[in-house]
Amino acid sequence: MWKQSYEQLIFLQDSSVGLKAIIAIHSTKLGPALGGCRMRQYGSDEEAIDDALRLAKGMTYKSAMSGIPYGGGKAVILSHPGQGPREALFQALGRQLQKMQGGYITGMDLGTSVTDMDWIRLQTPYVTDTSGSLGAVNDLTATMTAYGVFLGILTALKRVFGSGSAERRTVAVQGLGKVGYQLCRYLYYAGAKLIVADVDPVRVQKVVSEFGAIPKHPDAIMSEPCDVLSPCALGGILNDRSISGLHCRIVAGAANNQLTESRHGALLHDRGILYAPDYVINSGGIIVTAAELNGGDAATAQQNVEKISGTLTDVFQTADARGLPTADAADLMAEGLLGI
Structure with a gap:
């Protein structure tokens, strides 16, 4: 195939x-x-x-939606x-x-x-x-990936709650690697309440100590009541079983390929859970890479990452206009840009 x-x-x-x-x-x-x-x-x-x-395949769609000349x-x-x-x-x-x-x-x-x-x-x-490259200095690749996801969360919050503020919103972050940690930092300074999980207890303790996060067992965080579930570990974690146990209004995270199958985007939609398609909001890293390859600097990369909010809004509007789940709307837009 x-x-x-x-x-x-x-x-x-x-x-x-x-x-x-x-x-x-x-x-x-x-x-x-x-x-x-x-x-x-x-x-x-x-x-x-x-x-x-x-x-x-996700990288192809990510590049297309980010407006960069790469496959x-x-x-x-x-x-x-x-x-x-x-x-x-x-x-x-x-x-x-x-x-x-x-x-x-x-x-x-x-x-x-x-x-x-x-x-x-x-x-x-x-x-x-x-x-010494642009992406490696100060972990810019991870930081900008987290920044894009953070902006995606704010955009989704505005869509669901009418306000694009993370103040007093509960965000459950699954996975505390470089991107997950940086995302917690953005959310903490934006006033969010953090619930976190990771298979590495050292990572968990760092985020608990620095950002006052509430730790949960990795097996439990998917069903934790929250406003936003943010998967930032491995993909394939949204499936029939996990989606049936979600207690959130929004799913918006950094992990690639969060949907086990494409039909799981519709399952989220049917449950009234707003999904911010992963390759739309986690594109900060590839945007930094494109800037590096084309001689850009950190400021240029950040400006391009900030366009993620508008792109996600376009996805939401397309989903409304076509009567589609957001995952399908994003695919439709990406495929249109690719001419397929």
Whole structure:
């Protein structure tokens, strides 16, 4: 099925360093494919392939909705026992990117770091988020991703409650990595009450200490009563079971591919829960990357991130006009921009 809608699916294996990786290119219609490189342990090769494919497609739609001249791709490195040193893994990936001659440009993602990107840079220029780059300085990529999600939350609050203020609103944040932490910081200073969860207790304690957040077990936060549920960890967390247990008015978070299946957007809609489509509001990182690639600065990147609020408003208005769930309205708009 992927051959019908994806341009490339590359399986990369280098037994000399223990590398197993997948590169998925969804579309280069609007420009070279952009998308981070993530590294994690998967339950199977099939799970890794599905993750790469879904993430690459999301990056295509994200670029289109952000108005940047790039397509969508993704690389995933399968973490497994016995693999070689990280430097060897990422240099091997860099050699593959060099063969692609700019058709795919990668950067940081879940489980990867600036150091990893520096190792890729030893083999190819087709990488961002390296030491000293715009995205890496002061964690600008994570900060602007969080800022865009924060603006999306305010826009959704205005839609549901008539006021775009987070003051005294309860926001449950699932996942406290770099983006989740920065989102909590924005929300705290905006006066929100925070409920948080993460599999790492150190991250939880940091947010509790700094922002007065209320900690919850990771298994419990999805059903926690709140105004806004903000998924900021892995995708695929909105499904038949989890949606039936939600006690929120809004879902707006940084995680990619939050809907397990496209029909779950309609299920949220039917329950009266406003969904801020993930690739619309979590596009701050790719906006920073585009600015970096085109010689822009942090101020330019932030100005472009601030356009997310208007784009999300357009999605809400399109959903109303067409009688669609917001997830379907966003897809319709993105596909119109892509001419598909």
